[in-house]
Amino acid sequence: MKPAPPHPRWAPWFFVAPFLVLFGVFTLWPLAQSLVLALQQTFGPKLTVFVGLGNFEFLLRDPLFWHAVRNTALYTLGAVAIQLPGALGLALLLNRPGLRGRACFRLIFFAPSLVGLVFVGVMFTLLFQKHTGLINAGLHTLWRGWDPEFAWLDQHVMPSLIVASVWLYAGFNMIYFLAALQNVNRELLDAASIDGAGPWARFRHIVLPEIRPVAGFVVLLSVIGSFQLFELPWVLLNNSAGPDDRGLTIVMYLYQTGFLTGDLGYASAIGWVLGLLLAGVALVQTRLARAEEN
Amino acid sequence: MSSPRPLDFLTTGAWIVLALAVLSSAAYLAWPVPSRPGRQFWLFSPPNEQHYRAALGRWNAAQPNPADHANLTLIHFQALERRLVAAFTVDAPVADLVETESLMMARAFGAPLADIGFVDLTDRLRAEGLFDRINAPSFSVWTTRGRTFALPHDVHPCLLAYRADLVEAAGIDVSTIETWDDFRRVLGPLIRDLDGDGRPDRYLLNFWETNRDLVTVLLRQAGAQFFDADQRLELDTARNAHVLASLVSWIAGPGRFCVDAPEFTAGGDAMRLDGTVLCSILPDWQAGTWKNYLPGLGGKVKLMRLPAWEPGGRRTSVWGGTSLGITKAAPDFERSWALAKYLYLSPQVAESLFRATSIISPVKELWTLPFYHEPDPYFSGQKVGALYIAEAPHVPERRSSPHAAFVMDRMVTVLSALKARAVAQGQFDAPALLPEARRLLALAQRDLSVRIDRNVLAGSAP
Numbered sequence: 001m002k003p004a005p006p007h008p009r010w011a012p013w014f015f016v017a018p019f020l021v022l023f024g025v026f027t028l029w030p031l032a033q034s035l036v037l038a039l040q041q042t043f044g045p046k047l048t049v050f051v052g053l054g055n056f057e058f059l060l061r062d063p064l065f066w067h068a069v070r071n072t073a074l075y076t077l078g079a080v081a082i083q084l085p086g087a088l089g090l091a092l093l094l095n096r097p098g099l100r101g102r103a104c105f106r107l108i109f110f111a112p113s114l115v116g117l118v119f120v121g122v123m124f125t126l127l128f129q130k131h132t133g134l135i136n137a138g139l140h141t142l143w144r145g146w147d148p149e150f151a152w153l154d155q156h157v158m159p160s161l162i163v164a165s166v167w168l169y170a171g172f173n174m175i176y177f178l179a180a181l182q183n184v185n186r187e188l189l190d191a192a193s194i195d196g197a198g199p200w201a202r203f204r205h206i207v208l209p210e211i212r213p214v215a216g217f218v219v220l221l222s223v224i225g226s227f228q229l230f231e232l233p234w235v236l237l238n239n240s241a242g243p244d245d246r247g248l249t250i251v252m253y254l255y256q257t258g259f260l261t262g263d264l265g266y267a268s269a270i271g272w273v274l275g276l277l278l279a280g281v282a283l284v285q286t287r288l289a290r291a292e293e294n
Numbered sequence: 295m296s297s298p299r300p301l302d303f304l305t306t307g308a309w310i311v312l313a314l315a316v317l318s319s320a321a322y323l324a325w326p327v328p329s330r331p332g333r334q335f336w337l338f339s340p341p342n343e344q345h346y347r348a349a350l351g352r353w354n355a356a357q358p359n360p361a362d363h364a365n366l367t368l369i370h371f372q373a374l375e376r377r378l379v380a381a382f383t384v385d386a387p388v389a390d391l392v393e394t395e396s397l398m399m400a401r402a403f404g405a406p407l408a409d410i411g412f413v414d415l416t417d418r419l420r421a422e423g424l425f426d427r428i429n430a431p432s433f434s435v436w437t438t439r440g441r442t443f444a445l446p447h448d449v450h451p452c453l454l455a456y457r458a459d460l461v462e463a464a465g466i467d468v469s470t471i472e473t474w475d476d477f478r479r480v481l482g483p484l485i486r487d488l489d490g491d492g493r494p495d496r497y498l499l500n501f502w503e504t505n506r507d508l509v510t511v512l513l514r515q516a517g518a519q520f521f522d523a524d525q526r527l528e529l530d531t532a533r534n535a536h537v538l539a540s541l542v543s544w545i546a547g548p549g550r551f552c553v554d555a556p557e558f559t560a561g562g563d564a565m566r567l568d569g570t571v572l573c574s575i576l577p578d579w580q581a582g583t584w585k586n587y588l589p590g591l592g593g594k595v596k597l598m599r600l601p602a603w604e605p606g607g608r609r610t611s612v613w614g615g616t617s618l619g620i621t622k623a624a625p626d627f628e629r630s631w632a633l634a635k636y637l638y639l640s641p642q643v644a645e646s647l648f649r650a651t652s653i654i655s656p657v658k659e660l661w662t663l664p665f666y667h668e669p670d671p672y673f674s675g676q677k678v679g680a681l682y683i684a685e686a687p688h689v690p691e692r693r694s695s696p697h698a699a700f701v702m703d704r705m706v707t708v709l710s711a712l713k714a715r716a717v718a719q720g721q722f723d724a725p726a727l728l729p730e731a732r733r734l735l736a737l738a739q740r741d742l743s744v745r746i747d748r749n750v751l752a753g754s755a756p
Contacts, residue, residue: 007303041749043404046383049750058748063741130554131570132561144491149554154504239372243504244707259376260699262383262404263749 038268048265055269065270067245068253071158075249076226078162079169080219086170087218091177092203106178109171117168121235124164128152128236153237157246161233168232169225173218180214181207212292220285227278230255250274332363333624333633337393338371339616341582342447345650349643353636364391364633371395378402381621382411390624391634394444396435396615396692397699403438404696412443412619413627419445427639432656434691436617444617445638446656448579451685452511452611455576455584458596458674460484460569468598474540477601478551484572485551500562500574502554503545503709507613510702511575513537514690515611516603520701521693527746529701529708529739535731537603538705539724542713547722563588575600577613578682582652585672592672597681610685612692654682661686697746704742708734 013020038055040048059065090109094102112120127134130149139146152160184207192202208215233247234240234255241248241256250270258267304312335350337343346366354363367389369377375398381388382402388411394402402410419425419442425433432446461468464484471477481498488495501508513520516537522528544552555565557580565571567590576584576597584591599609618638620630637643644655645665654666666679695701711734716722 011303043749047405047409064745126560129559129561132564148493154502240506240703243710245703259379260401261696261749262379262401266749 034268034271037265038272040265041263042265043262051265055266056273058266059269059273064245064248065250065253068248068250071245071247072227072229072249074158075161075165075229076223078158079165079226080222082162083166083170084173084215084218084222086166087173088177088215090170090174091181094174094178095181106175109174111171112168113172117231118235120164120168121232124160124167125153125236125238128160154243155246157233157237157242161229161236161247164232164236165226169222173222176214176218177211180211184210213289216285216289220282223281223285224278227251227274227281250277330365331360332365333391333630334367334389335364335391335393335633336367336369336374336377336389338369338374338395339393340368341586341651342393342616342647343368345643345646346637349637349640349646352642353633362629371398374398375401378411381623382409388621388623390626390630391618391620393447393616393618396617396694399436399444399617399619400694400696400698402443403694407439407441410438410443411621411623413622413624414441414443415445415620416440416442418631427657427659429656429658429686429689431612431687431689431691432615435615435694436619438694444619445634447616447618447638448614448653449656449682449686449689450577450579450612450614450653451682451689452515452575452577452600452613453581453597453681453685454573454600455581455595455597455673456573457569457591457594459594460572471598471601473605473607474601474603478544478549481572482551496569497553497571498551498573499544499553500555500557500566500571501541501544501552502556503541503713504554504706505556506702506706507557508575509541509706509709511611511613512541513705514692515600515608517608517690519691519693520698520705521695523693525693525695527701527739527743529705529742530732530735532732534705534735535728536724538709538712538735539727539731540603541709542716542727543722543724546713546717547720549722558583567591575611575613578678579614579651579653581673581678581682582650585652593674595672596674597676597678599685608688608690610688612689615692648679652678652682654679654686656686697742700745701742704738708738 037048039050039052041051041054042048093099094105094109099105128136130136130151133152135152136146136148136150139150140148150156188206188210189202192206197205228251229249230251233242233249234252237247241252251274254267254270254274257270258264332354335346337346343366350364350366357363374392374394377386377388378392378394378398379401380386382405392412399412402412405411407414419433424445428446429449432449433442436442436444436446456468461481461484466480466484468480471480477498484496485494485498486496487493501512503509513534516533518531518534518537519528543549553565553571555562555571555574557574566574566588574580581597584595600611602609618634620627620634624630638655639657641660641663644657644660645663647653647655648665654661660666661683666683667677668679669675670678672678708731712727712731715730716727721727
């Protein structure tokens with residue numbers, strides 16, 4: 001057999017060069033630029049003035065930023081506390097042995113995540129309308145005491161967003177949980193049943209510990225995704241943060257600041273703080289997972 | 295052992311990938327960029343695009359040189375806004391002429407005068423007497439720091455559209471209505487619970503505190519400017535407090551007469567069609583929209599002047615606005631200017647605009663043309679053009695600012711908070727709400743001022 005020709009020393013660099021170039025141009029360079037921008041006050045990219053840490057100082061005492069942080073945290077809490085148990089519940093239902101039409105149900109629950117966020121926003125805008133929206137009209141038909149003018153998108157923006165996101169993502173996260181459940185050791189479950197463990201005991205002492213790594217991963221993904229929330233409220237609230245900025249999220253505030261008022265410097269500062277927040281969340285989650293393993 | 299040749303390590307597959315990369319890059323670089331001779335003209339309004347097509351067909355036919363032809367491109371509002379920002383901040387390619395909306399132009403006005411991406415038309419407008427020929431208030435929103443950067447397309451006065459079939463069947467004569475208080479008193483008996491569930495199913499007016507446009511229209515009718523002549527915020531005024539406190543009594547409490555029937559939504563249109571809402575504030579452009587999208591209201595609606603805030607007060611307001619700007623990137627200003635004047639000043643284009651959209655021209659000498667004075671069967675035979683023209687000189691002036699959108703948002707927030715306070719205290723009487731309205735306005739003004747003054751580069755730079 002003819003031996004493979006020896007590689008010159010620069011051969012590996014040749015192969016990784018496309019990635020390095022793209023990563024440098026589209027990730028590292030913008031990252032460095034955004035750090036420089038965060039230290040400037042701008043009106044568009046042409047007009048800039050160096051302000052040092054001024055943007056970060058203003059951000060710390062900017063009530064609108066903290067309002068956005070509070071809204072985002074509330075949404076994240078709702079999304080994680082409602083969506084993930086919901087997803088796990090769906091996965092447990094679909095994982096029942098002998099369930100007929102499992103593939104069909106899986107498709108039905110997963111289907112919402114196949115459509116885009118913008119579509120979901122438009123659809124829920126119609127569903128949540130006063131008087132004529134399906135939710136208000138339906139509830140009013142079922143119960144005459146229900147106010148057909150119930151202002152989902154005026155007074156109850158965050159609950160509306162959480163409902164929409166549960167509809168969208170519960171099926172998606174269900175797939176992760178279903179995969180994890182199918183890897184739970186059957187022998188352990190059977191042994192526990194023989195020893196008299198009921199369904200709750202089996203779930204708590206066998207299933208939950210077995211799926212914990214996947215659950216941790218799903219929680220982390222959900223938290224990061226929730227902190228990046230933008231399109232759904234933007235469409236749902238008709239290209240705005242809604243009345244009294246009730247739907248203002250961190251990324252929406254970044255967008256408004258950078259692209260509507262032209263202050264790219266302040267928007268970069270918001271972006272860096274968001275990045276640090278997410279890094280902190282990931283760090284805490286990793287620490288917790290490691291402590292759990294130990 | 296012989297030393298390896300530099301490229302021996304590349305397998306056949308790697309060569310294929312490399313060849314494809316090189317070929318596709320070369321093809322991309324060599325691909326000719328289609329160039330369209332003549333003036334490029336971008337706009338965002340589909341109805342305008344439709345009627346300009348015919349007008350520009352005539353224009354192009356009359357131009358022997360293809361370089362003088364006009365090419366029309368319809369771009370979605372937000373895409374056009376983004377494109378203009380890119381053009382004016384990083385010199386991205388842009389059309390010669392751009393039809394802009396008032397908030398879009400306001401953003402362009404954030405730059406120092408010399409850096410605004412549109413050509414300053416002030417001297418040209420003055421030299422050609424256009425400041426006299428065009429309705430004066432129509433220039434205000436296209437003007438910053440005393441300089442005008444666009445040719446106004448419209449006036450957009452507001453009238454009140456009402457369900458004549460229902461109002462007249464109840465024997466009500468709307469000519470007795472002069473103020474908003476009269477409006478509530480005269481039409482009040484029409485608020486009805488039709489299905490016996492204890493809630494009214496018919497309201498007098500489409501208005502809600504979350505409708506930023508309508509809040510702004512009503513504040514402007516009362517004379518609110520939001521900014522003074524030096525671009526300083528002007529929110530905390532007795533007039534604004536009075537309007538906001540009154541609006542709370544319109545939407546909450548025992549005297550409520552408004553309902554939320556948002557424009558451009560199927561739900562809102564259904565409420566207009568089934569009579570849940572009797573009256574709507576209607577600028578001329580929306581009269582055209584109704585004719586196109588709500589044919590079911592044809593022959594059932596009429597127009598009247600807006601009720602005033604006080605006896606003898608202004609009976610109209612203004613909603614929206616479009617203009618034509620010539621960008622600094624345009625290579626031949628004179629040709630672009632000639633095209634702009636053809637589109638905005640000619641009687642033929644004004645007629646096709648009115649017939650397609652119900653929008654009246656701001657050019658005063660055209661207001662006597664017969665098509666503006668024809669009865670319109672949709673509005674029960676009223677002369678719609680003449681009704682809007684009668685209000686055109688009285689529309690409020692508007693001071694343009696890059697912060698206008700945020701200020702309007704904040705007024706909605708103030709109204710929302712004032713309503714919440716009224717509901718919490720069960721106090722819906724407008725005079726009693728005035729102190730709280732002033733407090734909230736002062737708070738909003740302080741907070742917005744900090745935000746606006748923070749950026750030394752935006753806004754009022756010379």
